[in-house]
Amino acid sequence: MQSPVLFPSKNASTRPQRVAITGAGIVTALGHGWAVNAEGFRSGQTAFRTVRGFDTAGQRVQIAAEAEPATGLAESRLGEHRSRRMDRAAHLLLEATAEAWNQAGWAGSPCTVPVVLGTTSGGMGLGEAYFRRCIGQPPRSRGLATLALHYQPQTQVSDVMEALGFEGATRIISNACASGANAVGEAFEMIRNGHAERVVTGGYDALTQLVFAGFDSLQALSTTRCLPFDTRRDGLALGEGAGILCLEPMDAAHARGATILAEIVGYGASTDTHHLTQPDPSGEAALESMTEACAQAGIRPSEVGYINAHGTGTRLNDAAETQAIHRWAGDATPRIPVSSTKSGIGHLLGAAGAVEAVACIMALRGQWLPPEPEDLVPDPLCRFPVVQSPTSARFDHVLSNSFGFGGANASLVFRKA
């Protein structure tokens, strides 16, 4: 039952509630679903190829981690006509949401569930098609209204909710590359502070020509390989996909006998005002978000068993994040393994923080550390060990960082269930 008001919260609690993750769904270039992605992250697979979705011939770079198209969802309540109108990003979102929804065991229960998602592009592919039709010679007006409608992330999310048979308030955060982490963090706070009983959260983004060309124009794309924290690193590689989590209070999850995948215990967010696209070299805002997340989790840096870094592979990001980790961890730095899963699946922009959250949950459950390529040459400035081969480990907490254009910084802490 949905509260009749968003504010004030009817059930706001004075005692923080523990937040359980009872469902997770994922689509990346590694494949569709938990099993194939878990094996890909564990073994350090890479999934880059020449982009097929649009023409990259005139650009410096032609490589990205492109996901295989979704095959369609058998249980979708959308008709074929409506499903056809969904673009690539919406299909990625639908598939990941369906996996999380089913894993949580929420399917079949009539419910109203708020949705908090992150994306940078939404239906940008449809927006590009709209633009091309308008400037074409002659311009084509047929279908423009449909493109304008489905370009909007709210329509995409609404379609997904309808396909899975639930409804609720939607909130779509677009904080550039931190969008997915911010969405998960704010969904976590909704449950923790008693503002909601269940939340679907995560992030999604599909590769689009405008965004690909944008990063290429900034010369931020690697012309070789994406090698975060490598001394030879020369840029990032883009990817696409979706990561979705189902959150609920720990007590409620226990009461209904749900499988608890992990617990979210901390969220920190801050704003780096240094520059629109470049991080503060001192890592000050990143330090703040990491510190806030761990303070909320009630843990010291030495209790973090693995950091899933933002680690884009650009000179500036990795240097600033390295500084932030050193300042945050202090003497514990040499004992905290760090890696960036972007070396395998690319930078998923608005989906990155959410997909990397799923990767962290997989690592916690499997007790392994996602490696970067074995031939990586760690930057000597890094005082932390960069994971370079499939590694088993015993650990209880993971920290995941996401930093974005505009200075959006977010950190999440997960605890083993």
Add this chain to the structure above:
Amino acid sequence: MMTSTRIHVHGIGVVSPAGWGVGSFREILDGHRVAPPSELPHPDGLARTVLRVPALVPRPPWMAHPRMRRTSPISQFALAATFEALGQMGMPQPCPGLGILTSVMGGGVIYSRRFYGEVLADPSTASPLLFPETVFNAPGSHLAAVLQTRARNDTEVGDETGFLTSLALAARWLADDVVPACLVVSCEELDWPNAGAIGLFPGKTLPSEGAAALLLRREPSAVELVGVSSPHRCSHRRARQVDLETIRQDLRWTSAPTTQVVRAGGSDSMNRLEPRFGEGLAATGGWACVAAVDAILRGQCQESVAVVDGSNGQTLACRFQSNRFPTEIPAVA
């Protein structure tokens, strides 16, 4: 954690086709003048009639801030509305700890149009100066940089109702002690892609642009934000009307003559802001809230409600009340 749920409005700011500031907004709200329409060229050869924000002359000092050099109008609108809400004139003053929530629907469409046009022409020469301003959170980022705040800063992409969901989140941030003060902003700019898109939907009025801002704190002020409704979804996209009575019950506002209702965002033009200010997408929801708060500030009512019908088939409302008059208005559940 939540210690108090009483949230108050400490400032309002607005940029609209009426001009820059609440003063010009009131002139059109009160019917003393109308915003002049203009023509916006479209690649199909048919110019669209739109309501644009008039040029700001002379340029205010904050336009000289390094972050503002390459910004497009959407960021300038957002900053102007913000400074008015903060009560700042001249050069901006630092506001450390200020949370910011920005809502957009079209976002930075001017730079997006220019950049994608360059990509289609020749991607190897597309300008790296344009791309960063195309991201949805560019205006929110500029606000944080100019105001020197490193606190929470979210950009929400939605429809006309985005300002109201941001109000609800801001109130929760304040109630949960996440930030000591929170600015809620909505902003839009016009270019042919969104002006053309608005014209594709029946019943819409002239496309327009601008921004609105509300500053919220827990400390008492003349106007209190009493509640924000959950979204009511319409059964069909074309039937955007949600029964006002349903929302009235949710927010428990009285039907007394002391209550003023401002409605915006729908496809009909009855008693709405749009005939005067045009279809300003996300800015429209902000204008409705500014108009509702301003009605209380001007002593026109003791209680006001902004009801906003979103283009994506949902309706939200928020209720404000005066703190100057002791009332028997029932609290929201």
